Amino acid sequence: MRKTKIAITYEKGGVGKTTTAVNLAAILAEKGFRVLLVDLDPQSYATAYFDLYNDLLPSITGVMMGKNDVKEAIRPTRIENLDILPGSYDFKDIETYLMMKTRRQEYTLRETMTDVSDLYDFILMDCPPSGNRIKTNALAYADYVLLPTIPDDYAIHGLLCMANELVEIRQGVNPSLDVLGVLVTIYERTANKRAYTEALQGQDIFPCFHTLIRKNSALSAAINAHKPINLYARRSNGCTDYTALADEIIQRLEGGDTSGEN
Numbered sequence: 001m002r003k004t005k006i007a008i009t010y011e012k013g014g015v016g017k018t019t020t021a022v023n024l025a026a027i028l029a030e031k032g033f034r035v036l037l038v039d040l041d042p043q044s045y046a047t048a049y050f051d052l053y054n055d056l057l058p059s060i061t062g063v064m065m066g067k068n069d070v071k072e073a074i075r076p077t078r079i080e081n082l083d084i085l086p087g088s089y090d091f092k093d094i095e096t097y098l099m100m101k102t103r104r105q106e107y108t109l110r111e112t113m114t115d116v117s118d119l120y121d122f123i124l125m126d127c128p129p130s131g132n133r134i135k136t137n138a139l140a141y142a143d144y145v146l147l148p149t150i151p152d153d154y155a156i157h158g159l160l161c162m163a164n165e166l167v168e169i170r171q172g173v174n175p176s177l178d179v180l181g182v183l184v185t186i187y188e189r190t191a192n193k194r195a196y197t198e199a200l201q202g203q204d205i206f207p208c209f210h211t212l213i214r215k216n217s218a219l220s221a222a223i224n225a226h227k228p229i230n231l232y233a234r235r236s237n238g239c240t241d242y243t244a245l246a247d248e249i250i251q252r253l254e255g256g257d258t259s260g261e262n
């Protein structure tokens with residue numbers, strides 16, 4: 001399978017981006033893939049998740065601003081095969097730095113990652129919600145986007161917003177960026193949620209994963225334990241669903257099937 005860089009993104013918060021990034025990364029690592037999780041969210045939740053938040057050590061900020069080599073900043077997690085490029089408190093400085101940069105600012109992340117891109121089977125990026133320069137950098141570097149979406153009244157509108165954003169990204173910075181899939185998150189078996197989920201699965205804006213991520217309290221509880229779901233509660237629905245997602249992604253990448261059909 002080709003080495004794959006996936007930006008986990010959506011244009012609002014609270015939809016399960018970080019939960020998806022962390023757990024998918026850990027499950028892919030457990031399957032034997034070499035995985036790097038890049039924390040591009042100013043809140044650094046993915047870094048905190050693995051208990052690796054440390055302002056004294058090099059982070060994504062120093063790397064993107066050219067102060068640190070990327071290899072200095074990447075740290076192992078306690079999970080075999082899973083490394084993290086951590087976030088830090090001064091994250092907002094990246095945005096200012098990118099604003100001042102006159103040449104190729106959209107490719108800053110891609111260029112700083114050159115030495116490590118080939119070391120990993122999967123590079124997963126946990127993106128910030130708003131359409132800022134950091135997110136553009138992630139999309140300029142990624143092969144695919146994965147779009148976690150809550151099945152609600154706003155969902156289809158959200159996908160249309162993302163479609164417009166992706167048109168601009170493809171025209172401007174990354175013509176080969178593709179959509180891996182829309183992922184229904186925090187799903188519940190109520191009539192309402194089912195109807196919105198069917199609408200998401202039936203839309204033809206983007207392919208949609210067959211896997212649904214059910215609402216599961218173990219996923220929230222795992223955060224406090226600083227453990228991904230496969231280590232925190234292996235028999236939970238959350239672990240079952242994220243494992244099914246990992247399998248579906250591998251199948252799509254191996255089969256080249258990103259159409260979401262059949």
Ligand SMILES: Nc1ncnc2c1ncn2[C@@H]1O[C@H](COP(=O)(O)OP(=O)(O)O)[C@@H](O)[C@H]1O
Pocket residue numbers: 012013014015016017018019020045185186187213214215216217219220221223
């Ligand atoms: N499948 C789920 N079941 C229950 N709670 C979830 C699930 N997915 C995410 N959450 C919770 O929802 C909140 C937002 O999730 P998070 O992954 O941080 O979203 P984002 O990164 O998009 O802002 C967190 O408190 C998280 O624990």
Ligand SMILES: [Mg+2]
Pocket residue numbers: 017018019041045
């Ligand atoms: Mg987040």
